[in-house]
Amino acid sequence: MSERMVVIGGGAAGMSAASAARRTNPALDVVVLESTSYIAYGLCGLPYYLSGVVATADDLFAYPMERFTKDRGIDVRTAAVVTELDPDGQWVVYRMGERTLRLSYSSVVVTAGATPVHVEVPDIGADRTFAVRTLEEAIALRGLLDAGKVGSALVVGAGYIGLEMAEALVARGCSVTVVERLDQVLPTLDPEVAAVVEGHVRERVDLRLGTDACAPGLPVVDLAVVSVGVRPAATLAAVAGAQTGPAGALLVDAQMRTTLPGVWAAGDCIAPLHRVTGEPAYVPLGTTANKTGRVAGTVAAGGSASFPGIVGTAVVKVFDLEVARTGITLAEARAAGIEAVATDVVHRSRAKYYPGGSALHVRLVHGAGGRLLGAQMVGCEGAAQRIDVLATALQAGMTVGDLMALDLAYAPPYSPVYDPILIAAESAARRVEAS
Numbered sequence: 001m002s003e004r005m006v007v008i009g010g011g012a013a014g015m016s017a018a019s020a021a022r023r024t025n026p027a028l029d030v031v032v033l034e035s036t037s038y039i040a041y042g043l044c045g046l047p048y049y050l051s052g053v054v055a056t057a058d059d060l061f062a063y064p065m066e067r068f069t070k071d072r073g074i075d076v077r078t079a080a081v082v083t084e085l086d087p088d089g090q091w092v093v094y095r096m097g098e099r100t101l102r103l104s105y106s107s108v109v110v111t112a113g114a115t116p117v118h119v120e121v122p123d124i125g126a127d128r129t130f131a132v133r134t135l136e137e138a139i140a141l142r143g144l145l146d147a148g149k150v151g152s153a154l155v156v157g158a159g160y161i162g163l164e165m166a167e168a169l170v171a172r173g174c175s176v177t178v179v180e181r182l183d184q185v186l187p188t189l190d191p192e193v194a195a196v197v198e199g200h201v202r203e204r205v206d207l208r209l210g211t212d213a214c215a216p217g218l219p220v221v222d223l224a225v226v227s228v229g230v231r232p233a234a235t236l237a238a239v240a241g242a243q244t245g246p247a248g249a250l251l252v253d254a255q256m257r258t259t260l261p262g263v264w265a266a267g268d269c270i271a272p273l274h275r276v277t278g279e280p281a282y283v284p285l286g287t288t289a290n291k292t293g294r295v296a297g298t299v300a301a302g303g304s305a306s307f308p309g310i311v312g313t314a315v316v317k318v319f320d321l322e323v324a325r326t327g328i329t330l331a332e333a334r335a336a337g338i339e340a341v342a343t344d345v346v347h348r349s350r351a352k353y354y355p356g357g358s359a360l361h362v363r364l365v366h367g368a369g370g371r372l373l374g375a376q377m378v379g380c381e382g383a384a385q386r387i388d389v390l391a392t393a394l395q396a397g398m399t400v401g402d403l404m405a406l407d408l409a410y411a412p413p414y415s416p417v418y419d420p421i422l423i424a425a426e427s428a429a430r431r432v433e434a435s
């Protein structure tokens with residue numbers, strides 16, 4: 001029998017793993033088992049499909065199914081739910097309709113993603129409550145929006161996906177209430193930076209902080225979108241004995257091996273190394289899913305690759321704002337017992353005399369000796385691309401003094417002569433010198 005790799009899950013990580021495996025070892029039998037009807041679509045694009053910016057669900061697919069099945073020779077089985085993984089016997093059990101089937105493997109890559117945390121919303125039926133974690137759900141919600149059946153909506157959770165959903169619903173003409181149990185929006189930012197976003201959100205929706213979905217006095221709405229976070233879908237491997245770490249995600253090495261022999265994992269179900277803290281961290285994002293999937297597939301198929309870790313870089317559009325972060329926040333540094341301070345500046349995104357610029361809030365988080373630990377940025381323009389400079393600086397292990405010396409591009413329509421990053425670095429470096 002030829003060697004067989006089984007990939008559990010046909011999302012970003014799974015299809016990256018399957019494709020990489022096929023490239024690495026063309027003789028390998030590669031089987032993808034996916035529980036839904038779709039593979040390889042842009043989950044990150046769902047809010048834009050709902051708002052109508054993306055016209056049809058078809059536009060979300062990176063490639064047609066045939067690209068994987070015919071061109072790459074990958075055996076993709078949809079509506080196939082894996083229910084058991086046996087690392088000793090090297091087989092998985094999966095359900096397809098009424099049938100329960102067993103499939104042996106020589107290697108398995110677990111890419112089951114993450115499961116949204118469920119919250120009951122009083123007075124709204126299950127058929128009107130959406131988590132929007134799958135294309136199926138997004139198609140159902142878009143159907144209601146297109147049919148003009150949604151005049152008002154409740155969004156539960158003001159994390160980045162909740163706010164993207166709120167924006168999409170506002171774009172469709174809905175009156176939107178957002179409830180958040182915490183006292184800030186975007187809990188992955190420090191509260192002072194989140195406050196800038198909060199003001200912007202309040203101008204566009206009815207935002208209620210410190211409020212949960214069961215709070216009295218919430219308006220009667222047509223439907224609810226629940227977006228209160230996800231849990232890694234790690235149970236199959238964990239039950240089989242794989243070690244887990246933060247948030248219950250699977251622990252992996254740089255080659256994406258779990259602690260079980262012959263079992264690799266990638267994407268939203270793992271906690272990769274965070275290069276700033278040196279510890280595993282659960283930061284489920286599409287970029288990491290694609291990269292770790294590719295590494296897992298390559299190595300599991302006999303090739304060589306490694307994933308050096310993340311620095312936690314993320315960006316989100318919140319109505320007219322670009323909101324970005326990398327590294328760790330001040331709150332995260334303190335929680336991890338890392339000595340840190342934050343330096344904040346507000347500077348223009350373009351030369352003062354050039355029309356159209358806007359204020360850019362920059363927070364640098366730095367530690368002993370001025371070591372850069374993280375950054376956050378909020379503004380109507382200039383945050384999304386600039387954060388990548390700081391992510392690069394973090395990976396290079398720079399100090400705020402090193403940042404000051406960067407030769408960053410300048411032209412009036414794009415930046416002031418001293419870029420906001422350099423202004424923030426200078427301010428931080430002065431503090432380091434004075435301390």
Ligand SMILES: Cc1cc2nc3c(=O)[nH]c(=O)nc-3n(C[C@H](O)[C@H](O)[C@H](O)COP(=O)(O)OP(=O)(O)OC[C@H]3O[C@@H](n4cnc5c(N)ncnc54)[C@H](O)[C@@H]3O)c2cc1C
Pocket residue numbers: 008009010011012013014033034035036043044045046047080081082083111112113114132133161233266267268269284285286287288289315
């Ligand atoms: C609305 C939204 C917006 C987002 N926006 C961004 C963004 O802008 N930037 C960014 O970096 N990230 C974003 N993300 C996160 C990003 O989409 C995920 O990190 C990425 O999709 C994870 O890929 P994955 O392959 O690990 O998991 P998934 O894409 O979730 O794929 C996992 C697959 O496994 C299948 N599966 C699960 N269990 C089983 C089983 N037992 N048997 C068979 N199949 C199974 C699931 O059906 C699923 O298809 C967003 C996510 C959402 C929901």
